[in-house]
Amino acid sequence: MPVIPSGKYQLRSLHEEIDLFDRKLAHLKNHETFASEEARSEAIDKMTAKRNLLVRKAQQMIEEGVEFKPSEVPRSLRTEEISAAAEVPATTPVEPAAVPAIEKTPAAMPSPYQGTVLDYAEDLENYRKNKNKRKTA
Numbered sequence: 010m011p012v013i014p015s016g017k018y019q020l021r022s023l024h025e026e027i028d029l030f031d032r033k034l035a036h037l038k039n040h041e042t043f044a045s046e047e048a049r050s051e052a053i054d055k056m057t058a059k060r061n062l063l064v065r066k067a068q069q070m071i072e073e074g075v076e077f078k079p080s081e082v083p084r085s086l087r088t089e090e091i092s093a094a095a096e097v098p099a100t101t102p103v104e105p106a107a108v109p110a111i112e113k114t115p116a117a118m119p120s121p122y123q124g125t126v127l128d129y130a131e132d133l134e135n136y137r138k139n140k141n142k143r144k145t146a
Contacts (some may be wrong), residue, residue, distance in 0.1 A: 018075050023066060027060060027083045067086075
């Protein structure tokens with residue numbers, strides 16, 4: 010059996026796989042149809058056993074000192090301290106500027122977006138005429 014090297018990318022993959030197994034287990038428990046409850050519990054037990062192997066391997070890698078981001082830890086394995094670190098801190102409200110930016114621009118400066126859509130119609134017509142002249146020349 011090949012030995013998987015320990016590294017932060019392998020740990021990230023393990024965490025993703027554990028999260029996938031969590032979703033599969035939730036689907037088995039809630040949505041999948043089985044012939045009997047025994048068949049359901051058997052399928053859940055098999056899936057849980059596979060997931061537990063992955064969890065043990067991930068815990069072993071963490072104990073070895075493999076670095077990881079707290080946000081990459083599967084939701085089912087997050088502790089309160091990891092959850093708090095993974096959450097985005099609330100931003101503090103920014104105080105409004107004393108003078109709004111709109112008032113700082115000079116009033117004499119025309120807007121490049123001012124005007125109607127038909128302003129370019131004459132330029133477009135001149136372009137087409139010049140293009141036709143170049144084709145015939």
